[in-house]
Amino acid sequence: xxSSRVAFALAALCFASxxxxxxxxxxxxxxxxxxxxxxxxxxHGCDGADTVKVxxxxxxxxxSVRVFSSDFGKPTIEGTAAAVTAIxxxxxxxxxxxxxxxxxxxxxxxxxxxxxxxxxxxxxxxTCRTAGGVETTxxxxxxxxxxxxxxxxLLHVVxxxxxxxxxxxxxxxxxxAKLGTFFGDAQIVWKGNSAYSxxxxxxxxxxxxxxxxxxxxxxxxxxxxxxxx
Amino acid sequence: MRAAITVLLLALGTTxxxxxxxxxxxxxxxxxxxxxxxxxxxxxxCLDRPDRLDSTPTGQLPCDLxxxxxxx
Numbered sequence: 681x682x683s684s685r686v687a688f689a690l691a692a693l694c695f696a697s698x699x700x701x702x703x704x705x706x707x708x709x710x711x712x713x714x715x716x717x718x719x720x721x722x723x724h725g726c727d728g729a730d731t732v733k734v735x736x737x738x739x740x741x742x743x744s745v746r747v748f749s750s751d752f753g754k755p756t757i758e759g760t761a762a763a764v765t766a767i768x769x770x771x772x773x774x775x776x777x778x779x780x781x782x783x784x785x786x787x788x789x790x791x792x793x794x795x796x797x798x799x800x801x802x803x804x805x806x807t808c809r810t811a812g813g814v815e816t817t818x819x820x821x822x823x824x825x826x827x828x829x830x831x832x833x834l835l836h837v838v839x840x841x842x843x844x845x846x847x848x849x850x851x852x853x854x855x856x857a858k859l860g861t862f863f864g865d866a867q868i869v870w871k872g873n874s875a876y877s878x879x880x881x882x883x884x885x886x887x888x889x890x891x892x893x894x895x896x897x898x899x900x901x902x903x904x905x906x907x908x909x
Numbered sequence: 910m911r912a913a914i915t916v917l918l919l920a921l922g923t924t925x926x927x928x929x930x931x932x933x934x935x936x937x938x939x940x941x942x943x944x945x946x947x948x949x950x951x952x953x954x955c956l957d958r959p960d961r962l963d964s965t966p967t968g969q970l971p972c973d974l975x976x977x978x979x980x981x
Contacts, residue, residue, distance in 0.1 A: 885971075
């Protein structure tokens with residue numbers, strides 16, 4: 681009974697991972713208040729069919745958009761050059777793959793607003809076509825935690841940084857469960873005498889250092905933290 | 910004969926790896942011209958690799974990871 685539960689949990693985890701892997705943001709965290717490249721990775725088509733079109737809706741807070749051409753296909757924009765609201769990359773019909781084995785990267789350059797420690801959902805609509813010409817569109821547009829539909833890729837925004845120590849005063853709360861999301865690439869994070877590290881080798885050192893406790897609580901707006909990258 | 914070969918092999922092995930209780934560097938007065946590279950090459954394979962330690966030697970956070978705002 682126990683083994684079947686474990687197998688079910690693993691299967692569910694595997695399925696969830698596959699579902700999230702179709703369209704994701706492969707460029708990593710974005711830095712707040714800065715222009716940068718943001719890349720969408722399309723890891724799978726739809727039920728064995730190749731992807732032929734990807735439409736990305738740009739949410740509020742993403743501006744100064746410039747679009748990169750892709751091996752996938754040429755991009756077009758919706759809105760105006762000064763205020764792009766969506767981008768559509770379309771594959772040439774001659775490039776359609778007979779099966780789903782392609783991986784595509786679609787990149788824009790854009791400025792992300794000054795909203796560190798937030799996650800911005802970006803709605804993506806993926807259209808696939810079978811070798812027989814049947815088209816389907818999958819909407820990746822659901823917010824985190826939705827129980828129906830497909831999740832929108834999340835653009836995790838972090839503050840600007842330098843190598844070494846960075847001191848931040850939080851403008852928004854960061855739940856403890858999100859520490860790994862926002863500080864996964866930091867060496868260590870400190871709030872007062874409490875420390876957090878996603879590095880498993882450092883975690884026992886934190887608890888074994890006199891005067892130091894593990895940081896496991898939520899961070900509140902106004903908290904001052906030190907982060908070493 | 911077999912015993913003699915065994916003793917000889919053990920002696921060669923000990924010589925190749927050095928002895929933990931023997932200082933790695935030769936005293937300057939006794940052999941200032943001894944080549945450090947040669948010494949390292951001889952004992953190197955028998956030493957722990959510092960970058961492969963499981964944790965810091967003290968088992969506590971190294972100083973460079975202690976926050977500037979830390980107040981013990």
